[in-house]
Amino acid sequence: MAAGIGLFMMPAFAQARDITVFAAASLTDAMGDVAKAYEQQNPDDNVRLSFASSSTLARQIAAGGPAEIFVSANEKWMDWLSEQDLLEAGTRRDLLGNSLVLIAPKDSKLSNITLDTKSDLTRLIGKDDRIAMGDPDHVPAGIYGKQALGKLGMWEKTESRLARADNVRAALALVEHGESPLGIVYGTDAAISKGVKIIATFPANSHPAITYPVAVMKDMKNPASTRLLDFLKSPDARAIFGQYGFTLPQ
Incomplete structure (x- = not known):
């Protein structure tokens, strides 16, 4: 093959x-x-x-x-x-x-959090850090991510703090390598990685079914x-x- x-x-x-x-x-x-x-x-x-x-x-x-x-x-x-x-x-x-999850590097001090309308992901990262996700202009995982962030009232704050990747595996790699302290990927991508951990799952009603x-x-x-x-x-x-x-x- x-x-x-x-x-x-x-x-x-x-x-x-x-x-x-x-x-x-x-x-x-x-x-x-x-x-x-x-x-x-x-x-x-x-x-x-x-x-x-x-x-x-x-x-x-x-x-x-x-x-x-x-x-x-x-x-x-x-x-x-x-x-x-x-x-x-x-x-x-x-x-x-599939599911949509928030990930952090395996050795991150961040632990399980709840994602809701009171959440603010920008408070979890440094002033120069970015959140990795597929480019929401065309990558499906990024499109779902934008919809979820918008539903939870976080899109306006996070839009300028994104590291836009060409695909979801590229976003995963940014977090695996410690280049981004947070990432938004599919649950299956996080599951196959030894370098990241899931710290939250986006509510199913925050985005269309994947x-x-x-x-x-x-x-x-x-x-x-x-x-x-x-x-x-x-x-x-x-x-x-x-x-x-x-x-x-x-």
Whole structure:
């Protein structure tokens, strides 16, 4: 299985049973394991994975990128591709859910806090420090973060104190490396990191439900794409996603 962070172009001579999947950066670890499980059951198929922000991947697809399956970290970017008639009819479905959390470096003196309308994250950081999160202008985790901060009345105070990252894993890395004393990421990202701790979970009603839609791109004739799409909803795949902390729609 060929996997990597970022984008690649698939060579023209690629085998017909290769399956190219563009997936949100927050799925890096889980999707890698799911792809391995799929290949074990379908040894003639080869899953090619490319990870980045959902916005970056959606734009690449619209520009002619080679994705056969796209997994977005929010509805917005899948809707955007749908509006351009780039999804295969009848293949879109909700795959996963997630939570939004506030993290700090593992060795931080900050401990569990409650996030509500009385909270002020800027009081928890130094005057020159910034809070890491995906860029709220286009990164799904950042968009959810802005919505949550806005709902809790904190957006105006925190907007100028953000370290805007290209994707949620980049935001996680800023906190892991001690470059930001706080970060806003998905619960699953925090769970796979040994360098951060969760100090709060944003109330579920402070942001829209975090949903990961999946779909096959239009005019893809590769039958392996349909097999993989079906596998993503199988008990085996759901068990793997569940181990990484994703919630599983019924």
